[in-house]
Each structure stands twice: as structure tokens, then as C-alpha cells.
Amino acid sequence: MTIIVRYLKLSYNYVTIEESFLGFLNVDDTSGKGLFDITLEELKSLGLQIDDMRGQGYDNGANMKGKHQGVQKRFLDINPRAFYTPCGCHSLNLTLCDMANKCVKGKNFFGFIQPLLQVGEKDNDAAIASEATSLAEKELSDFEFLVSTVVWYEVLNRVNIVSKKLQSKDMHLDNAITEINKLIGYFKDYRETAFSKAIVEAKEIAIEMGIDPIFPQKRLIERKKRFDESSSSEEVSFTPEENFRVNYFLYIVDQAISSLETRFEQFKEYDKVFALKFEERSDIDADELYTELKLFETLETNEFSNPIDVLKFLKELDYFPNASIAYRILLTILVTVASAERSFSKLKFVKSYLRSTMTQERLSGLAMISIENEILESIDYEELINQFAIKNARRASRIVG
Incomplete structure (x- = not known):
């Protein structure tokens, strides 16, 4: 199983949607409870809080999307704001x-x-x-x-x-x-x-x-009429x-x-994210959100092509806090799990016949290097090598001592 996180990168006038690969998980129990337990443990080890989740998406397997015992239901029991959407593809x-x-x-x-x-x-x-x-x-x-x-x-x-x-x-x-x-x-x-x-x-x-x-x-097969059947009745x-x-x-x-x-009925129910049924755990106040959106309609602005442009505009104004949160949640909700499928495609290249005995940690590390190669290109290799050399020097000195 693979874990992908979707989040927003925000600055004063810069908003982008990012999806990052966190690693592969070795799963023995493929039931809803087994997958939930290992996912929860991995998220905790990465320092990610379940209360910070605002969306979750999986394929259409019963163990993932099950309404009663599936992974999505177990996460919703902990955090009802983690809105679930099935994979569109x-x-x-x-x-x-x-x-x-x-x-x-x-x-x-x-x-x-x-x-x-x-x-x-x-x-x-x-x-x-x-x-x-x-x-x-x-x-x-x-x-x-x-x-x-x-x-x-x-x-x-x-x-x-x-x-x-x-x-x-x-x-x-x-x-x-x-x-x-x-x-x-x-x-x-x-x-x-x-x-x-x-x-x-x-x-x-x-x-x-x-x-x-x-x-x-x-060939047309003629059917005998019953005695009480009208002769005027004709079959189409x-x-x-x-x-x-x-x-x-x-x-x-x-x-x-x-x-x-x-x-796709579930897609059209995304307004549940902003519903008042979450009570004190809601991210926004519905009345204030309504007021902000009505005020936003009165502003003389150009038409926006997508919610990202709207969020940029709201951030510049900085006095639409509830609307800004609502748009951030909208943009982070998953539509498909295509990124996870692509990571499995990378897995086929990484875990070849010659690498069939590698450990889970090494497998995830090599996959991350391949998938997140843009980040890898920005790393200062000389600094990385120096840090590695310093660690090895300390280890050698302890052995000599």
C-alpha cells in the first residue's frame, strides 16, 4: 500500500496544489481494520495528526470504501471532517x-x-x-x-x-x-x-x-392468440x-x-464539509461564511476561472477568514488516487528481479528518490556528502578509542 498526501503551498500571492509520496507500507492484513491500523500507525510515526485531515480518497475496494467497516468509515469515526470521496477514475x-x-x-x-x-x-x-x-x-x-x-x-x-x-x-x-x-x-x-x-x-x-x-x-415466430384476446390488439x-x-x-x-x-453522488455532497453537524469541531462558522460570501458578491472583481484564483484574491484581502478556509478545504479534497497508481508503476522499476530482497525502508527510499526527483535536484550534494563523512568519522573514532 502507498501513502500520498495532498496539501496547499501558500504564500502572499502564490497558491499551488501539491501531492507528495510518503512511502510504501507492507500489509499482511488486508481487511478494513488491518489497513486502517497500519495507516494510522504510519501517520503517527510521520507526525501527522488525524484531526488535521480534511479529506481522504481510496480506490473502490470494499475494504477501503465500506460504509460500516471500511478504512474511510474508521477515519470518519475519529475525525468527521475527513471528507471521503471515491476515486473518480x-x-x-x-x-x-x-x-x-x-x-x-x-x-x-x-x-x-x-x-x-x-x-x-x-x-x-x-x-x-x-x-x-x-x-x-x-x-x-x-x-x-x-x-x-x-x-x-x-x-x-x-x-x-x-x-x-x-x-x-x-x-x-x-x-x-x-x-x-x-x-x-x-x-x-x-x-x-x-x-x-x-x-x-x-x-x-x-x-x-x-x-x-x-x-x-x-425469423418471426407467430404466437397463437388466447380465446379472450382481442383481434385488434397487435404486438409492437x-x-x-x-x-x-x-x-x-x-x-x-x-x-x-x-x-x-x-x-458520483458522493462528489456532489461535498457541502457536508462545511455543515453545522460538526458543531464545535467545525472549521468555520456557517453564518459568518454566508455573510462573507454575500459581501464577496458585491465586490467589483473580474470573473475567476477557478477556486485557486479566488483563494489568491481572498488571501490578498485578508478579511474573509471563513471563505479562505472553505476554499482551502475544497482544493485539498482528493478527486482521484492517480498519484498512488503512478507510484505503483514506479515500484515495478525500482523493485526489479535483482532487487527482490531489499528491505522495506530501502524500497521506500529508492521510490521516493525516483518519484520526488524534483526535490532531489534541489539538494546540495556536497553538503550531504560532508554530513555523511562527518558521521562516519565519528563512528570510526569511537571504534579506535
Whole structure:
């Protein structure tokens, strides 16, 4: 497990968001209690107070985000101001899983793609051709597969763009909520207009590949009517194209909208950070904050592009203490755990086959040198070497004495 802290660097006219790597933790007990205990012990050893936490973020594992026994709940029991947000990127991945699992054809599409990608990595044309012949067994015709590919390409591309934005170090909760709302709006527009465009694009590809650009017509099974059934009642029948749109395209897009709204509901509740339920432990006074914000509206100022600019302006004025605290909390709340994921990528380089027996302290030290290399470049090496030499000289003199 890795620990990353997010904080603000403040000066008179300088505000930046920083995320720093503190080290790797060796975990034996992966339950919520086990992870909480080792995290709490590490924070105490680093001199970090739990009461100073204003946000916490993890991946979407049950042992981390559990409402009753998870790590986030145990920290909230100690400090209710440590507002928890699930990782935005993990939530987007789960949204895509929800979409793919919504209908059988969605599962079959990725069931076909996955082995094709695996054999593609081996650069084996015969294996690719063998996998391609199994397309008929996936309950998707050639043209249906092309339409599905066009739709999923656009969906994955859009989600990937938002995911990359959320991974930015300077991304904060207010902007993240805006990006998610834009994504939900995109899917609502996509639901109404995209299918016809996907059909046109898929037909162009089908013609180039020599594939009939038509949806297969399934055999209609006539059902005998019951004696009390009216002869005028008719079942709704779709054309093959409309059937694909209603039972596949609309299914996955509607699931995307529903899943996004559900999974990012926690993001939209960040006003709990400033709620009065914390009573005497609250960082701010709600009435005073309201008064400050109303006064701030009356000031003749330029429009601000983001909360960082607002915080800079508030610091210069120096008479909006509650609003300044509120914005500092907003900027330090985690949106994703991308920094932690990147540290695991570094771990693969540091802990190679030749270094498989190194101690935990050395592993964290080497990882910190690699991850926080900007700080390393600012260190005076000559001074560091002199201090090391002095310590060794003292040790040698004691041995001689």
C-alpha cells in the first residue's frame, strides 16, 4: 500500500496544489481494520495528526470504501471532517463495466474483442484469423459488430478524455463535478443523435470491407392468440435496425447516465464539509461564511476561472477568514488516487528481479528518490556528502578509542 498526501503551498500571492509520496507500507492484513491500523500507525510515526485531515480518497475496494467497516468509515469515526470521496477514475471504469454488462450483446462484443487483443499482442495472423471466424458465435452479425464498434469507440474515447482530466494534479472537486456533469450531458445528447451517425459511419466501413450493410432479419415466430384476446390488439414490432437501437444502444447509454449519477453522488455532497453537524469541531462558522460570501458578491472583481484564483484574491484581502478556509478545504479534497497508481508503476522499476530482497525502508527510499526527483535536484550534494563523512568519522573514532 502507498501513502500520498495532498496539501496547499501558500504564500502572499502564490497558491499551488501539491501531492507528495510518503512511502510504501507492507500489509499482511488486508481487511478494513488491518489497513486502517497500519495507516494510522504510519501517520503517527510521520507526525501527522488525524484531526488535521480534511479529506481522504481510496480506490473502490470494499475494504477501503465500506460504509460500516471500511478504512474511510474508521477515519470518519475519529475525525468527521475527513471528507471521503471515491476515486473518480475507478468510478468511470466501473461505469463502463455497468454499460457492458447491461445486455447480452454488450457482453458478447467485449467477449470477442478480448481474445482478439490477446492474440494480436503475439502478432500471429493465423490466430487472429481463427478468432475472427468465431464472430458468428457471438450473437452479433458482421454489420452489428461494426455499428457496436463505432459506438463503443466514441464512448470509450469520451470517457478516456474525462479520466485524463481528473488525473491532473491541479484538478479539484469543484472542477471534477463540472466535468462529470458535462459527461452526463454528453451522454444525454449522444442518446438522441448518435445512433444515426454511427449507422452512416458503419455503412462506410462495411462497404470498404465488402460486408452487407444491413441488420439481420430474425425469423418471426407467430404466437397463437388466447380465446379472450382481442383481434385488434397487435404486438409492437421493430425493424431489425430499431430493435438494435432500442435493445442495445439505448440500454448501454441509459446505463451510463444512471451509473454516472449514482457513482458520483458522493462528489456532489461535498457541502457536508462545511455543515453545522460538526458543531464545535467545525472549521468555520456557517453564518459568518454566508455573510462573507454575500459581501464577496458585491465586490467589483473580474470573473475567476477557478477556486485557486479566488483563494489568491481572498488571501490578498485578508478579511474573509471563513471563505479562505472553505476554499482551502475544497482544493485539498482528493478527486482521484492517480498519484498512488503512478507510484505503483514506479515500484515495478525500482523493485526489479535483482532487487527482490531489499528491505522495506530501502524500497521506500529508492521510490521516493525516483518519484520526488524534483526535490532531489534541489539538494546540495556536497553538503550531504560532508554530513555523511562527518558521521562516519565519528563512528570510526569511537571504534579506535
